[in-house]
Amino acid sequence: MPVSPVTPRPGAGHRLAELIRLRTVSALHGEPEQPAVAADFGAFPELLARLYPLAHERLDHEIVDSTGLLFRWRGARTTDPLVLMAHWDVVPAPEDQAAWTAAGWDTDPFAGTEHVLSGEPAVTGRGALDDKGPLVAVLEAVENLLASGFTPEHDVWLVFGGDEEVGGRNAAAISELLRERLRAEQGRDAEPWLVLDEGGAVVPAPLSFVQGTCAMVGLAEKGQAQVRLTVSGAGGHASSPPPGSPIPRLARALRRLERRPFTARLNGTTSAMLGALAPLASGAAGRALPWALRSGTVAARALGAMGGEAAAMVRTTVAQTRLEAGTANNVLPSTASATLDCRIVPGETVAGVLDGIDHRIADPEVKVELLHGHGPSDESPAEGDRFAALGAAVGTSWPGATTVPYLLMAATDSRHFHAWCRHVYRFAPLWMDDDQRASIHGENEWVSVASLERGERFHRDLITGRGGRFPDSAVTAPGGQG
DSSP, X not given: OOOOOXXXXXXXXXXXXXXXXXXXXXXXXXXXXXXXXXXXXXXXXXXXXXXXXXXXXXXXXXXXXXXXXXXEEOOSEEEEEEEEEEEOOBOOOOOSHHHHHHHTOSSOTTSOEEEEETXXXXXXXXXXXXXXXXXXXXXXXXXXXXXXXXXXXXXXXEEEESOGGGTOHHHHHHHHHHHHHHXXXXXXXXXXXXXXXXXXXXXXXXXXXXXXXEEEEEEEXXXXXXXXXXXXXXXXXXXXXXXXXXXXXXXXXXXXXXXXXXXXXXXXXXXXXXXXXXXXXXXXXXXXHHHHHHSHHHHHHHHHHHOHHHHHTTSOEEEEEEEEEOSSTTEEOSEEEEEEEEEEOTTOOHHHHXXXXXXXXXXXXXXXXXXXXXXXXXXXXXXXXXXXXXXXXXXXXXXXXXXXXXXXXXXXXXXXXXXXXXXXXXXXXXEOOHHHHHHTTSSSOXXXXXXXXXXXXXXXXXXXXXXXXXXXXXXXOOOOOO
């Protein structure tokens, strides 16, 4: 991989802090935004232009579907472009001091606080990890390479969605737009060389029997189905409850689902993960893992028995998230309902999950209704030049980390590219220990400045590793601004 003649400009943490101070909290489609939040959505592209002037001067850029930001960095060739993705909307967090203090935040979630944590400079605030921090890592790399005079060998597209947290219509629109443009320019089979979005991260020991630092690169993501269970019956006075009224009947259905989880099966992505982790495994698990991998059933059962995230890698999960029933303490409700959030493993379908729920409940009086759903993504390969390029960039930005494929539990904007792109990966090149991962959509979300700088180096090496041209005399990047 070529050594980039680039001196990154300082101030990445400060630029991230400025972006966090804009409260770009997604509103569900059809719901009104607060006026202040709407103003911050409008201000975000303007702030990006001030913080990253070269990217806005030298790259083609446009707004797609109201809040999707699309940049094209033209290279020597238009074929086999690299697509780098992130999103700039965030989930809600308390906005007044009493509320955020009660919720467990140490600082205002939207203050973009710059301070020292564990002896190193850091930035705290909503979006520091999900996903403004990874967005900054991408733009820092692009800005620094532009300042050095670098021209990529192939086009580089930047895709920044503004509504990922509420379904990702921006990314869906941009995916379709890119598909049309690439195929108009290059033919009907044209597709990106590689698509990279958020997902995995650089983590300590991802499983209890593993030692060492791992860069977890998502090859695929689980599907999702939101399901409502409804039981109807006669209401009435609570003084004489009849048998089989809605609440007890619904409770019985939920108990049956809890007692009969979906079958654990080893999918291709999780098998690839275990194979990559085998050299890092210790103890009895390390000795048993190669044998267990020869029998996928054994490995799947072992992970399923571990519970938590390990079990979620091998089975469709059913989480009971909402209950609704009743209007008064002394009145029997005529209906009771529960909402389930199901995450679907590769190899299973939304329809199959609905059938499985219905079969486990085994009660025709419980209505099973799909509210929303999409199947799991395809599984990108864990071998070949694309995955190797990711591993090489990890090697220079996070020396000593092992690049490991894995299955992402959550949904990302990148799923919209899987319908026509074979090489879609999910990895944010930032350090995230267990506490930091818990802070995503939680409290005290933070990232270290050193992690941002390593993330910048990852993206810079990924871009330059595909070839390109620096000027004869290297130009270093300017000092910090913004």
